[in-house]
Amino acid sequence: MRWATLAHIHLDRVASPWLVLRFVDTSAEFEFVEWGLDGALPDPSRLELPEDSTPIGMPGAELSLHDENGSCFRKILDFYGLDCPALWRMERIIAAGISDALGLPRRVDETEEERTLGIALNLLGTALGVAFDDPQHLEHAIPLYDAVYEHCxxxxxxxxxxxxxxxxxxxxxxxxxxxxxxxxxxxxxxxx
Structure with missing residues (x-):
């Protein structure tokens, strides 16, 4: 199955493809949709999605970017009924990383471990984005997220x-x- 997410992947838009590959669609292929460099989130009506692809981590998609309903990772967990406690523990780490990346306040119940690992995923995600284009970034990040899952x-x-x-x-x-x-x-x- 073909999946699409915004180009210049980072944190949630790396964790979510990892989750899809490991628990939803093991033969998933990902396309990366370019969007503007003006610093604003793209208008969903202006995004050109690849034909027959399922969008994730994109504005306007059912499995959209992080918002008041949580991360894209969380939305995938909910949508596909993935109730593995380790995956939900991982979601908390990803949410902590998103909060750090966006400069949002910490959750009241966020642990130091969640914060530390979330910040590390944020920083390593930025470095992977500098070192590699999206397909290679995702390829190199998969073992990292495998390790986070095993930790959880x-x-x-x-x-x-x-x-x-x-x-x-x-x-x-x-x-x-x-x-x-x-x-x-x-x-x-x-x-x-």
Missing amino acids: RMRELPVGVLAGAPSLPPLRIPYLREALRSGVSNPTPQDG
Whole structure:
């Protein structure tokens, strides 16, 4: 399926294609629609969408840009009924990054971890946008968002499982992988 979003992707318009690719349409192809350089959001009626594409992260689209109803990422979660707790945890990180990028006030319930990771995604997204054009930016950002998702999955593990993780990476990584794979509350470290 073809999907379209505004060119010069950043944060939410990288996270949302990641979400589509990983949980909605694994064969998704993305088109990037150019828009004005006047500093204003584009008029939806003036955007030229690729034929047969589903718009995301665009003004006027059902799965639109961040607004009072939340991020595009959140809208995709809602629209497709994705109720994975790790994805909703990830949405909070993305929302924190959007707030930072737009200079908006922090949410009252925003954690330091959400803020830190959100700011990091904002800064890294800017750097990826400078280093690469949109298709390459998205390609290089996919592993980054995969890692954020795995972090969020780990945060969903019981506290005792996380506390029981060995400190040395050769033991910690297999332990956490096993905990995530099996859902076992007390995974045993495997030889690395």
